[in-house]
Amino acid sequence: MQISKALAAYLADCRIGLSAQTVSAYAHNLERLAADLRRRRVTQIKAITAEHLRKYFAELRTATGHKPQAAHGYSANTIHQHYRTIRTWLNWCVRRELRPDNPILQVRTPPLPKPVPRHISRHEMRRLLEATRTTRTPERDWAIVILFLDTGMRRGELAALTVADVNLKERLITIHLGKGARGRVVPISSPACLALAGWLAVRPAGATLFGLGGDNIYQMVRRARRRAGLERASPHMLRHSFATYYAGDIYDLARILGHQDVSTTAAIYVHRDVARLASVHDERSPMGGQAPAETGA
Numbered sequence: 001m002q003i004s005k006a007l008a009a010y011l012a013d014c015r016i017g018l019s020a021q022t023v024s025a026y027a028h029n030l031e032r033l034a035a036d037l038r039r040r041r042v043t044q045i046k047a048i049t050a051e052h053l054r055k056y057f058a059e060l061r062t063a064t065g066h067k068p069q070a071a072h073g074y075s076a077n078t079i080h081q082h083y084r085t086i087r088t089w090l091n092w093c094v095r096r097e098l099r100p101d102n103p104i105l106q107v108r109t110p111p112l113p114k115p116v117p118r119h120i121s122r123h124e125m126r127r128l129l130e131a132t133r134t135t136r137t138p139e140r141d142w143a144i145v146i147l148f149l150d151t152g153m154r155r156g157e158l159a160a161l162t163v164a165d166v167n168l169k170e171r172l173i174t175i176h177l178g179k180g181a182r183g184r185v186v187p188i189s190s191p192a193c194l195a196l197a198g199w200l201a202v203r204p205a206g207a208t209l210f211g212l213g214g215d216n217i218y219q220m221v222r223r224a225r226r227r228a229g230l231e232r233a234s235p236h237m238l239r240h241s242f243a244t245y246y247a248g249d250i251y252d253l254a255r256i257l258g259h260q261d262v263s264t265t266a267a268i269y270v271h272r273d274v275a276r277l278a279s280v281h282d283e284r285s286p287m288g289g290q291a292p293a294e295t296g297a
Contacts, residue, residue: 001045001098003034010092019156029085045098048090050106057083057110080112117240117268124230125149125241128221131228139202140210141220143195147173148221148235150192152242152257155217155235161209163200168193175258186256243269 007030014023036056042048060074060082074082083104090102120128129149132141147158157175165174171193176183188196204211212220218235225233239257243265246253254265 002043003037003045003048004043006045006093006098007031007034007089009096010089013092021156025081026085026089029082030089033082033086045093048099048103050103053086053104053107057107076110076112079110083107083110117244118232118237119241119244120230120233120237122245124228124233127228128224128230128233131224134227135220135224139195139199141224143192143199144210144212144217144220145224145238146192146195147188148238149242150189151175151186152239152246153186154239154258155214157258158235159208159210159212159214159217162207163203163209166196166200166209168197184255184258 007027010030011023011027014026018026033056036059037043037048037052040052040055042052057079060079063074087102087104090099090104093099094102129142129145132138132145135141144158147153151173153175160176161173165176167173171188171190172185173188174183174185199210203209210217221233221235221238243253243257246256250266250269251262253269254262257265259265
């Protein structure tokens with residue numbers, strides 16, 4: 001089968017259950033690969049080799065991207081994203097019997113740096129929340145920031161919430177829209193319940209809980225950040241902040257965040273558990289609480 005036809009069929013499958021933004025990212029990455037293969041006169045799925053892919057990734061390291069930060073080659077994160085997208089597509093091709101194997105399995109996975117996710121401090125959380133008190137819609141903005149910090153949900157998930165998704169009596173909230181269209185029910189704290197009750201008491205009629213799209217929510221948080229005098233704060237950073245300070249175990253955290261695999265959570269938030277272990281190590285270590293040994297002459 002021709003590469004172009006296989007790409008079209010794969011993206012059509014992706015549109016079932018994946019967000020438009022995710023499908024667009026897949027399409028961008030795969031069409032770039034297809035263009036590179038055409039330049040090498042490779043047009044058939046079965047003709048793709050591991051060597052073609054090695055040359056492609058080597059070229060990404062020096063290619064000029066469309067963003068200013070990619071003026072001297074794509075970042076390690078972007079190259080790794082291309083690798084994952086291509087691997088998933090070729091696995092799909094194998095399952096559809098379009099080729100017998102996946103050549104990318106013979107290509108070394110691009111190294112990926114593991115920076116600590118950017119988050120804000122507890123003091124900055126309080127300043128951000130206080131900043132929502134002086135907006136034109138304080139009940140709404142307070143509830144939005146509280147929910148981000150209380151559940152770590154994604155911006156698109158929060159934008160899609162409806163009134164029916166909120167159960168104040170049971171202190172639960174249902175999230176229907178997530179990566180891969182996975183739904184989940186997560187607990188909410190008493191302060192979050194109070195914030196939501198305050199918003200529901202004055203909320204105008206509308207299809208969604210907050211009546212804002214994802215971009216509008218981003219801009220609202222940005223305005224609150226400026227009002228609070230913070231250098232940084234975004235919906236995704238608030239998600240990282242929730243995960244960093246969450247006191248439960250990694251399995252509960254993975255479920256609340258909507259990660260399908262707990263290893264994803266552990267890899268991203270390893271700094272969180274290191275800090276937690278350090279704080280309780282004296283209580284758990286057999287050396288904890290021991291008096292220093294006396295030194296004699």
